[in-house]
Amino acid sequence: MKAVAALLAFALPAQAADLAMPFPATQTFAETRPLSSHRIATGRFADTLPSVTAEGAVTRRIWQVSGAETTLQVLAPLRDQLTEQGWATVFDCATRACGGFDFRFEIDVTPAPQMFVDLADFRYLAAQKDDAWTTLLVSRSADLSFVQMTQVDPDGTVEPTKSTSNPASPPGLTAVSDVAQMLVTTGRAVLSDLEFKTGSADLVQDSYASLDALAAFLDANPATTIALVGHTDAEGGAAGNLAISRRRADSARALLTGAYGIAPGRVETQGVGFFAPITRNDTEAGRRINRRVEVVITSTP
Template sequence: MIRPLLLMVLALPAQAQDLTLPAQARSTFTETRALASHRVATGPFRDSLPSVTAEGAVTRQVWQVPIPQGTLDLLAPLRDQLEADGWAIIFSCATRACGGFDFRFEIDVTPAPEMFVDLSDFRYLAARKSDAWTTLLVSRSGDLGYIQTTLVDPEAEVETTVKSASAPVPPPARQPQGDLAEALRATGRAVLADLVFETGSTDLSADSYPSLAALAEFLTANPETTIALVGHTDAEGGAEGNMAISRRRAQSARTLLIERYGIAANRVETHGVGFFAPITRNDTPEGRETNRRVEAVITSTE
């Protein structure tokens, strides 16, 4: 049983109950729109995402909180409160059962740094009460948890406002190469920090990459594990071009992992998300360099 010692109230409009969060919760983003739409997932992603589009007054809030044990510790008390207030849980899932990577990039998520979603550890819930919908998304980054709540209420009368925290806590810094295996074991993901790309480039030309060697060693020691290599870009250029570049970055890393380090091809899939998942701001050269990256994400240990 989860028994937080200190609590705070998260006030939501009209249809929703006042949700109780740990007292250490810190708001990173609040948005209220008098009339908008929100895509609500009603099932896991397989070849497509089952969903409905809810319309009405939309209120979204993002909170950052020291994580107690896991993402279920964040979600369960909120789910229980919704059910006690008469909300019907329509759909709930965790990570792979949701559809993993594909699910995450089909749903509506507040961009980083206000909200972080670890592709190896997130949970989602959709609930309905009369004509109103509520969705919850929880995840973590290091020892911090993130909670996104979205309420769509056709009957609410609200004014449009947007408020972002002035200085959200940054994500953990890229780990040293020697810590790659430790990061994978602890969080299910790790940045391949020595795979450096110039803006628009997908080339990997160095003779050796310690991060790929460490990843290969980890995979060899854990033969049941499969991974996804996920490519990212900075925010220079258009969305479509950056999606293509990010996919090619991941594919370049996969080719080296298979051909140079002997990892079986069926254990490594690739994805590209363009500039949609930054880990820092894109308005400085240093930030753009940090965002141009490839990450390894554990997709299965069975």
């Protein structure tokens, strides 16, 4: 299989798990860092994420896998291989049992198009062997599965490398605008024109070009569901920012499901406060950029 050939050609640290994909697979990303760190989830997200941070030689590989019908069909054979090689499972979960949306955005994931995570269908596993760690993240989109494997070996020695291919975009989505193209390509987009009243969660207008585009995208892709995610700058306390970011996402959802007629069941909301900035918060321009609502695809056909 292509994945096996790529695996054999890739330099791995001594404690690395030697896994073969259980279905036809194409490796689309590979990176080694001689000394780095990786945060490893050791329990379900519930207000916070139980985790440890491992340091050492870090290796990450990503595959696109065809032929599997479920994420468990992909993960289970990989888990069995780890067990056979002496790795002990520390944490193993699926979607809501992991903590859903919050869990996904607390863990380290390579951005699309190399890695795609359906927030309604993913699995995670963390395994340990002596002081070394392996994590697996598996998700799906249409006929493709995506596997991200990250390994940390405190005693490992690797040369710094990074390679990518041109993976296929998740199939089954139709783009009808710039917002839609971002959703098709990366699975997320910023609704940059949404404007809220100062210190409020109320939108200034009753229509926006970004919501026009998002509604058209959802009409063109009737099986797709989304999450609207509110963000704030770093002014003020965490609790207040979490609350207002969620209320602003709720306001955008109300407009999308009301004036634009999108079914409420297709749109969920989350607020993450100031915990996911996209630029620095020490300038007014940076704070303005960080105050935003994003749309994230949570499931596709």
